[in-house]
Amino acid sequence: MTPDTIETFHGQTIQHGKYNNRIYLMKFNSNNNGKLPFKLIELAEKKQYSKIFAKVHHEYIEEFLNLGFLCEAIIPCFYNGRQTACLLSYYMDSARRKSATPKENEKVIEACRKKQQAANHAAELPPSMTLRRGTPEDASAMAILYRHVFKSYPFPIDDPEYIRRTMKTYVDYFGIWQADKLAALSSAEIDAGLGNAEMTDFATSPESRGKSLALILLKHMEEALRKKNIKTFYTIARAASFGINITFAKQGYTFSGRLIQNTQIDGRFEDMNVWYKTI
Structure with missing residues (x-):
C-alpha cells in the first residue's frame, strides 16, 4: 500500500x-x-x-x-x-x-513502574560494538534492518531514499554496528525551532537483542541532542510492547497518556503510549 x-x-x-x-x-x-x-x-x-x-x-x-x-x-x-x-x-x-489490547497495555505500564523503582539502570556498549550517527551511505543497511524488524510501519523507513531525504532535513539517525553489520538503530525527529525531539524508530536485529542496545542508543541520542539545545524529548511507543516502554521508563521518562488504535504497525492498528522527559 x-x-x-x-x-x-x-x-x-x-x-x-x-x-x-x-x-x-x-x-x-x-x-x-x-x-x-x-x-x-x-x-x-x-x-x-x-x-x-x-x-x-x-x-x-x-x-x-x-x-x-x-x-x-x-x-x-x-x-x-x-x-x-x-x-x-x-x-x-x-x-x-476501542482498544484491542487493554489488559496487555496495563501489564506493560505495571512492569515499567517496577523497573523505574529499580536502582541500577546502567547499560554499557559491548566492546565489540561501535555507536555512531548514521550517514547517507548507511541508508541501505538501515532500510534493510527496518524491513526485517517491521512487517509494516506508519512511515516508509524501509526506503533508503526516504532515510536519505529525512537525514538531510530534520532527522538524526543513530546506529550500533558489530564489525560492518548494523545491529541496532534509532532516530530523532528534531524540531529545532520549538526545542523538542521525538525519539523513535528503534529497531534491533534478532541476534543482537538482550544487550540493552535501545537503552544505550537512547542515552547517546539525549547527549547529542542536548548539544543542539533540545529541551524536551518524547516518544510515541507501541503500548503492548514491554521492551520499548521499559527502555523509556528506565531512562526517566514520564508516561502521559495513550492513543487508541492510533498507528498501523505490523499489519494492524496499535495503541501507542506517550512518554516525555524535559531538561
Missing part, C-alpha cells in the same frame, strides 16, 4: 492516507482562525478516514474539544521548553475508539 502523504493543509503540516486510515496533524500553526477542526473533519469525511490525530498547543484545544476531539495525552514543555502540547483524537468510526 502507498505510504501516507505529508503535505500542507490550510497552513498546517499533516500526514494522511489509507495506510494509517487517519489524518495526523503533525505541526500545528495557531494562525487558523478557529476553522481548522472543521476542515480536518471535512477532509476525514471526504476521504473516509476513521481517525484524526492532532498535536495542538494547549491554548487552542477548546475549539477542538467543542467539536468532540478527546485529549488522550499531553507533552509538557513541548513548545520551547515552556508550553504544553495536547495530543487530541477524533474518531470517525466508533470501532476504532
